[in-house]
Amino acid sequence: MNARLEKFDGAFLLLLAVAAAFVPFVLSGYEIKLATTITIQAGLAVALGFVVGPAGLTSVGHAAFYGVAAYILAMMSPKSGPADMLLTAAIAIFGAAAFALVVGAVSIRSRGMYFILMTIAFGQLGYHLFNDTGIGGKSDGSYVQFRPELHLFWTDVSFDKAPRFYMLVYVVVFLVVGACWWLRRSAFGSVLLAARDNEARTRAFGFSPYVVRLIAFVISGGMAGAMGYLTAAQHGFVAPQMLAWHASAFALVMVLIGGKDTTSGPAIGAILLLLAEEILQRWTEHWLVGVGLIIVVAVIAAPRGLVPFVAGLFAPKQAHHG
Amino acid sequence: MSTFFFFVQLLNAIQYALILYLVASGLTLLLGIMGVINLAHGAFYMVGAYIAFAVVQQFGNFWLTLPAGILIGLALGALIEKFLLSRLEGADHLSQVLLSFGLILLINEGQRLIFGNDPHGVEVPKILAASIPLSNTLSYPVYRLFVCAVGIVFIIAIGLIMAKSRIGMMLRASAENRDMARAMGIDVKFVYLGVTAVGIACTVLAGVIAAPLASVYPGMGDQVLIQSFVVIVLGGIGSLSGALVGSLLLGLVDAFGKQFFPNYAAFLVYAAMIAVLIVRPQGLVRSRGT
Numbered sequence: 102m103n104a105r106l107e108k109f110d111g112a113f114l115l116l117l118a119v120a121a122a123f124v125p126f127v128l129s130g131y132e133i134k135l136a137t138t139i140t141i142q143a144g145l146a147v148a149l150g151f152v153v154g155p156a157g158l159t160s161v162g163h164a165a166f167y168g169v170a171a172y173i174l175a176m177m178s179p180k181s182g183p184a185d186m187l188l189t190a191a192i193a194i195f196g197a198a199a200f201a202l203v204v205g206a207v208s209i210r211s212r213g214m215y216f217i218l219m220t221i222a223f224g225q226l227g228y229h230l231f232n233d234t235g236i237g238g239k240s241d242g243s244y245v246q247f248r249p250e251l252h253l254f255w256t257d258v259s260f261d262k263a264p265r266f267y268m269l270v271y272v273v274v275f276l277v278v279g280a281c282w283w284l285r286r287s288a289f290g291s292v293l294l295a296a297r298d299n300e301a302r303t304r305a306f307g308f309s310p311y312v313v314r315l316i317a318f319v320i321s322g323g324m325a326g327a328m329g330y331l332t333a334a335q336h337g338f339v340a341p342q343m344l345a346w347h348a349s350a351f352a353l354v355m356v357l358i359g360g361k362d363t364t365s366g367p368a369i370g371a372i373l374l375l376l377a378e379e380i381l382q383r384w385t386e387h388w389l390v391g392v393g394l395i396i397v398v399a400v401i402a403a404p405r406g407l408v409p410f411v412a413g414l415f416a417p418k419q420a421h422h423g
Numbered sequence: 424m425s426t427f428f429f430f431v432q433l434l435n436a437i438q439y440a441l442i443l444y445l446v447a448s449g450l451t452l453l454l455g456i457m458g459v460i461n462l463a464h465g466a467f468y469m470v471g472a473y474i475a476f477a478v479v480q481q482f483g484n485f486w487l488t489l490p491a492g493i494l495i496g497l498a499l500g501a502l503i504e505k506f507l508l509s510r511l512e513g514a515d516h517l518s519q520v521l522l523s524f525g526l527i528l529l530i531n532e533g534q535r536l537i538f539g540n541d542p543h544g545v546e547v548p549k550i551l552a553a554s555i556p557l558s559n560t561l562s563y564p565v566y567r568l569f570v571c572a573v574g575i576v577f578i579i580a581i582g583l584i585m586a587k588s589r590i591g592m593m594l595r596a597s598a599e600n601r602d603m604a605r606a607m608g609i610d611v612k613f614v615y616l617g618v619t620a621v622g623i624a625c626t627v628l629a630g631v632i633a634a635p636l637a638s639v640y641p642g643m644g645d646q647v648l649i650q651s652f653v654v655i656v657l658g659g660i661g662s663l664s665g666a667l668v669g670s671l672l673l674g675l676v677d678a679f680g681k682q683f684f685p686n687y688a689a690f691l692v693y694a695a696m697i698a699v700l701i702v703r704p705q706g707l708v709r710s711r712g713t
Contacts, residue, residue, distance in 0.1 A: 159517045207697060211704045217516055218656050219700060225649050226693040233686050337642070342454040350462070357521050365672055389532040396525030400518050401510050 109412040113365035114282060115142075117372075121271055125264040133263045134335075137270050141331045144274035145301035146355035146367035148324035151281045153353070155290055156317040156362040158296035161349045162204060162220030163325050166197040168344030170326030171333035172231060173197075174244040183247035183259070190249070193330040200227070201322020205315045223348045232341035242340035245333050260334070270331055281423065282364045284379045286322070293317055333337045335344050358399050360406020369407060432678050440674025441574025442461020445629035447651035447658075447666045448519035448581060449622030456598040456618050459508060460519045464524040465648025467499065467623050468695045471630020473534060476543050485548035488631050490689040496627030500620035508619060509612070534641060550682075561694045570632050577625075578667065585663060594618065650677070653696045659706025668707055669674060 110337060124136045152158045170193035177192065180182045208219040231237040248266070251258040260266040284290050294312035295303045303310050332341050342348065351374075359370030377395060381388035403410045438468055447470055453459045489711045501528070507517040512533050555561040585591040596604040597614045605611050630644070654673050658665025676695055680688035699707060 153517065157521065159515070161520060163542060207701060211700070214454060214458070214516060214706065215656065215700075217460060218652050219697075221649065221652060222656070222693050222696050224692065225698070229689040229693070233689055235686070254589045350520065353517065354521055354524065357517060361517070387532050387536055389528045390536075393525045393528030395530065396521055396528065397507070400525065401507065403519050404511075404514055407584055 106409055106412045106418065107383050108374040108377075109408060109415075110363040110365050111282075111349060113369065113398065113408060117365060117368055118278075121349060125267050125346040130263075132167045133267050135379065136412045137263070137267045138176045139266070139333055139334075139372055140270050140274050141328050142352070142355065142366040142375060144270075144277045144373060145325055145328040145352050146371040147278045147281050147364060148229075148321045148328065149352050150356040150359075150361050150364070150367035151324075152283065152318055153356050154363075155297065156314050156321075157218050157283055158209065158314060158318060159353070160220045160318070160321075161217055161323070161346055161353065162208075162222075162224035162227075163346045163352055164346070164348035165204070165224040166325040166350070167263075167329035167332070167352075168231070168324040168339070169200050169227060170194060170197040170329035171343055172243070174236050174249070174330050175245050175339045176237065178247065178249070179243045183250040184218040184245075186249035190327070192300040192328055194309075197326020197329065198323035201319045201325075202314075202315070205318035205322070209311055209314050216231075220349075221346045224344060224349055225346040228341050228346075231344065237339070237341075238255050240341060242338055245337045245339070247316070248337065266335065273331060275329060276340050277327060278368065279366065280320075280324070284317075289313070289316075290409070345402055354396050354399075357404070357406060358395075360408040360410070362405070363408045365405045366408040373409075425558070427561050430564060431557065431561055432682060434563060434571075436674040436678035437671070437672075438571050438574075439677060441571055441578075442629050442633050442668040443647065443651055443654055443673060444574060444667055444670040445577060445632075446626045446647055447670055448577075448596055448649050448663055449625035451655045451658070451661055451666045452594075452618050454623045454655065456594055457508070458617075460516055460523070461622075462520060462523040462648065462678075463530065464523075464623075464626050464651065465644030465646075466530040467644070468628045468630040468647050469534065469644035470499070470530060470638075471496070472545075473538060473630075473636035474627065475545050475631045476538070479545050485546070486636075489628070492631035493624050495683070495703070496602065496624030497620045499627070500623030501616055502621035503623070504616050509615070516554045517585070523580045530643065540641055541636040544638050545634040547635045550559065562594055565612035566635060570636070573632055590617075594687065597608075602679045607631040632699060643707040646661065650692065653692055654698055655706075657699050665706055 110360060121136075121140060125133060126138060145163070149160065149163045152160055152163075172197045173193040174189050177189045201324055204220065204223045208216055208223065211219060232240050237243050248260050250260070260269055276329070292303065292308050292313050295306070296308065300310050329343065332343070355370035355372065355374050356367040358366075358374060359368065360366030372394070374395070378388065381391040385391070446464060450461060450464050453461050471492050475485075478488045478491050479485055507522060507526075508519075511522065549563070549567040551569050552587075553565045555565060555568075556562045585594065591606070593609050593614055596607065596609055597611050601611055603683050604614075650673055652664055654669035657669035657672060658667070672695070674690060676691055677688060680691045684691065
């Protein structure tokens with residue numbers, strides 16, 4: 102990533118963080134719920150972008166980690182009252198990360214097309230686990246009757262009100278996006294980039310590309326799990342489709358539209374895609390035609406994504422040397 | 424379990440394997456020769472089934488569906504290569520995955536616009552509508568044997584073309600080394616156009632002949648798509664013989680799995696794939712472009 106793109110990336114992130122902070126004060130009712138959904142999906146896209154971009158791993162199975170965490174919350178939620186948020190969230194995120202560790206350990210050994218196919222297969226494995234077998238209510242899905250509560254010292258904080266739940270989502274997504282931003286610029290991020298761009302040299306420096314990729318994959322899987330947990334808490338409902346490869350592909354679309362080589366790109370991709378969906382849905386029952394067209398046009402016209410494209414517009418005209 | 428019952432399940436397994444092979448061979452050619460991952464392959468399978476439904480409804484003749492499916496498949500493939508895939512040359516797999524995902528959404532919604540959400544049936548042609556009695560209670564439909572026959576003819580034909588013909592040689596050369604093939608005077612662009620057209624036509628054909636076996640419904644290509652990915656991973660990317668081995672393996676796991684562990688059949692398929700990949704990360708049959 103060059104310096105100009107990095108500056109744009111940071112500026113976009115700052116802008117998004119400030120704009121998103123105003124949501125509970127400016128919007129109301131349905132709009133806050135929509136903003137909550139979009140913020141969660143932006144977090145998922147940024148987490149996925151971290152493995153697709155720097156780690157060079159095109160995962161088409163991230164929805165499985167997202168969905169597993171959602172199911173963990175559903176299964177741990179008592180029928181009679183709210184679950185303990187810290188406990189259930191810790192187990193859900195840990196469960197998603199553990200699943201990512203298993204998937205990554207097997208899949209990262211293979212590269213390119215094999216990796217893509219394996220992540221699809223693992224995602225479908227997860228889908229069938231909840232869709233076909235008895236755990237988690239089969240294809241009907243399962244309910245989270247009460248939104249989890251945060252037990253802080255002697256008080257219980259409830260998130261039943263939409264603005265407060267939004268603020269919780271904001272904080273969690275802020276942390277996830279911040280972590281991805283920091284990781285990309287850290288020494289670990291540099292090793293990831295090195296492993297992507299020149300495996301042999303990275304190895305010569307004493308790093309194992311397999312291990313650094315696996316670490317990135319597990320971190321990202323755990324983050325995806327956090328987003329799945331929030332989604333389950335928001336809607337009070339989980340379904341096997343949350344794990345299916347369509348959901349993974351949708352998250353990948355967000356990453357690509359915004360730009361996988363930036364942190365802000367996937368978030369912007371998520372916002373644009375979900376807003377487009379929302380508008381198209383009001384307009385026509387066959388809104389997926391519109392989404393399909395957006396995807397095809399985006400892939401052909403701006404394969405590097407919107408953020409690098411915008412940054413490129415501001416590039417100074419360079420004189421040719423030699 | 425009676426011998427007849429076992430025999431019927433075995434035939435079902437082979438018949439399903441041959442349909443999978445029709446889909447997977449097109450997919451593996453695209454993967455092996457062009458390095459293109461096409462997620463929309465399952466959607467084209469569905470297109471084939473709906474072509475069968477529409478043609479039988481309009482003209483009342485099943486035999487017209489076969490040429491109609493092949494021609495539409497060839498045309499679709501050629502258009503997609505000409506206007507979309509050719510623009511992605513040099514791009515990474517991510518772009519291919521998403522381009523084909525966009526196509527899936529377009530095809531699925533197009534299907535909903537034209538045919539609606541209801542499942543439809545396609546009647547088996549009269550001449551093949553009979554069943555062969557095996558015992559007092561079991562019989563086997565002739566149409567399923569017809570599907571097997573089509574599959575076997577296809578295997579022999581594509582095997583001969585790849586191994587013996589000049590076109591097969593050009594395909595293998597382009598898969599091996601694109602630039603060298605170009606330097607030797609092979610029109611690689613034309614090869615890619617042909618591969619995409621034929622690959623997609625195979626899948627459409629599979630959908631056409633599968634239509635009378637079960638109902639025709641939205642999203643019917645999904646399972647076939649993922650299972651043919653499993654077939655390809657099992658067999659090794661780009662290997663037609665590997666795809667055949669993979670198809671048969673998967674057909675057996677699917678047919679017998681559904682009998683004995685109905686809730687875990689789909690699960691077993693993926694477990695089998697992952698087990699193979701742990702032992703042999705490059706698939707069971709290691710070769711490219713043949």
